[in-house]
Amino acid sequence: MQPFEIAANCSFNELMKTGCSELYIPLPSTISCDLKLVFKRSGKHIAWLLQGYDGTLNFTTDAWTFPNHQAFITITVHLEKDSQPLAFLLDIVEVVKSHDGLNLVIVFSNILKKFRVLHKVGKSC
Incomplete structure (x- = not known):
């Protein structure tokens, strides 16, 4: 650390x-x-694994601002494979704008596009 x-x-x-x-x-x-x-x-x-995964993908985020006013967000994906829980950090991104909802959605959707799993979000079982 x-x-x-x-x-x-x-x-x-x-x-x-x-x-x-x-x-x-x-x-x-x-x-x-x-x-x-x-x-x-x-x-x-990780992208290859997520693209072929048929189960539910769950995401967590964390956002913070350093004392020098740099803001960051992390996106982590959680899933279960072979009865084992897995979690992968997808990215850490500097958010040059404020942490408002719209900016966080833009960052989140860009990461999902990068991993080619945007189409899996909001998909009902």
Whole structure:
């Protein structure tokens, strides 16, 4: 739960290398880049799963504003597959406008379009 810059901290590096001095700790920029790449690739697999899923998709959101006035929203999808509950973070999006209902709907529908599951929302069983 630390920012990527923790990887450049000398004390952190010493702690991580205790007992394993040859341990390679990547640069914060490498960690950030790799994380974004993994998130993008995972999103493709999640989209494929959701598009072929015949059950009910449930969504949760969370919205917040940082002290610097940047507003964000997350969208998470929840489903059950093989009697196991699953949850996937679909996206974290900066909302450049206020958190009013219309702007949140626009962000939510754009994410559903990106995952090609917009047609599944509001579909009755």
